[in-house]
Amino acid sequence: MVTTYEELVPGYEFPPARYELPSSLISEYLKAVDNPSELKIFEEFVPPLAVGACALAAMSESLSLPPGSIHASQEFEFFQLVPVGATIHCHAKVARKLSRGKMRMLVLEIDVFDESKEKVQSGKATVMLPG
Amino acid sequence: MVAEFHEGDALLSVVKHITQEQINLYAHASGDFNPIHVDESFAANTPLGGTIAHGMLVMAYVSEMMTLAFGRSWLSGGKLSVRFKAPARPGDTLTVEGRIDSIEGKNGVSYANCSLECHNQRDEAIVAGEATVKLLEE
Numbered sequence: 001m002v003t004t005y006e007e008l009v010p011g012y013e014f015p016p017a018r019y020e021l022p023s024s025l026i027s028e029y030l031k032a033v034d035n036p037s038e039l040k041i042f043e044e045f046v047p048p049l050a051v052g053a054c055a056l057a058a059m060s061e062s063l064s065l066p067p068g069s070i071h072a073s074q075e076f077e078f079f080q081l082v083p084v085g086a087t088i089h090c091h092a093k094v095a096r097k098l099s100r101g102k103m104r105m106l107v108l109e110i111d112v113f114d115e116s117k118e119k120v121q122s123g124k125a126t127v128m129l130p131g
Numbered sequence: 132m133v134a135e136f137h138e139g140d141a142l143l144s145v146v147k148h149i150t151q152e153q154i155n156l157y158a159h160a161s162g163d164f165n166p167i168h169v170d171e172s173f174a175a176n177t178p179l180g181g182t183i184a185h186g187m188l189v190m191a192y193v194s195e196m197m198t199l200a201f202g203r204s205w206l207s208g209g210k211l212s213v214r215f216k217a218p219a220r221p222g223d224t225l226t227v228e229g230r231i232d233s234i235e236g237k238n239g240v241s242y243a244n245c246s247l248e249c250h251n252q253r254d255e256a257i258v259a260g261e262a263t264v265k266l267l268e269e
Contacts, residue, residue, distance in 0.1 A: 025160075032160035033191040034147055039198060041206070047198075048206055049191045050160075056187065057162040067166045068177050071186030075212040081203065130177070 002064045005097075005106065005129060012094040017058030020087050021046050029053070046082040051121050055110040058090040065106075068130040072105065075124040082120050089113045095124065102131030136243055136266065142229035145196040149184050151221040157188045183218035189225065189258055193247055196227045201243070201264045208265030213247065216256045224252045229262070241266040 003012070029050045030042055052074075082088065089112065096107035105128050112121040151171070158169050163185055166173040174182040190213055197205045219225055229247045236242075242263050249258035 028156075029160040032153065032156040033188060033195070034153065035195065036199075039195070041198070041202065045206060047191070047194065048209070049187060049194045053161040053163070053187050060163065067173065068179075069165065070167060070179075070183075070218075071215055073212070073214045074186060074190060075210075077210045078206060078208065081207045 002062055004064050005066070005104065008063075008094050008097055008106065010094050010097055014059050014062050014092040017061065017090045018087060019054045019058065019090065021050070021054070021082065021084060023084050026050060026084050042084075044084060046084055046086065048076065048078045048082075048121060051082055051088060051112055052076055052110075052123055054088065055090040055092065055112050055121070055123065056125060059092040059108060059110065065127065066130055070128050071125065072128045073126040077122050078120070079122075080114065080118060080120045082114065087115050088120065089115075089117075104129040104131070136231055136234060138231055138233055140231045142196055142200045142231070142245065144229075145192050145199070145227040147192050147225050147227075149219050149221055149223045149225060151182060154182065154184050154188065154221065157185050161185065161187060163187070179218055181220060183220055184223075186215045186258075189215070189219050189249055192225060192227050193229075193249060193258060193260070193262075196229055196247075197245075197262055197264065200229070201266075204264050204267050208267075210263040211247075211260065212262070213258050213260030216259055217251075219249075219251065219257050223257075225249050225257060226251075227258075234266075 092110045095109045098105040108125045110123045227249045233244045245262045247260045
């Protein structure tokens with residue numbers, strides 16, 4: 001089910017999503033962010049921003065925002081290394097919804113867990129919607 | 132590791148050139164196909180006047196600088212907060228810079244507090260933010 005901005009209320013929880021992070025996906029991500037070859041650590045561990053991108057993608061699969069919506073700010077906290085090949089579980093909810101005149105903003109909170117239910121990352125995204 | 136870092140240290144900067152091809156690659160890798168990033172005709176008719184890079188792509192460059200400086204400490208004990216101040220566009224050259232503002236101890240653990248900025252070739256701020264890293268003991 002896809003939810004629109006108008007339907008969202010603070011506290012709304014998006015359907016949780018499960019992502020596998022195989023080396024092929026991580027290679028594609030590393031190429032996309034022009035990762036320098038000296039950062040060999042990402043042959044073994046997933047870049048934390050790739051985990052964050054998955055969490056945001058999981059949310060966007062069930063959220064329909066108007067074209068032209070843009071990211072205004074982002075916070076992340078990284079708790080654990082995520083090995084390449086791991087599976088993660090992403091949870092997201094609406095923290096705040098602001099609407100003043102033509103300006104509309106959405107604050108979303110994400111938490112990412114590994115297979116043993118240990119939290120590996122948390123974050124907060126603020127998205128600005130076109131008027 | 133704690134002894135390696137000092138207040139006032141500048142972090143090694145990261146320089147990246149943004150192209151539409153790179154933005155498209157990021158769209159595929161992240162699954163974020165918002166037309167403001169990938170549809171040039173759509174983006175041209177918005178107040179932004181053209182496509183812009185994903186905020187998460189620019190943020191990845193910030194994380195690259197932090198990983199180069201702090202390694203595993205960043206990946207498993209980092210905290211990052213950024214504000215996207217202006218869009219990064221195809222053709223821009225971005226420079227990410229950072230500095231250790233302070234090192235503080237809490238409950239026997241040392242933390243490095245850093246200020247961060249990413250600016251383009253016209254010295255316009257694209258991203259500003261702060262990061263905290265839990266430093267591993269030697």
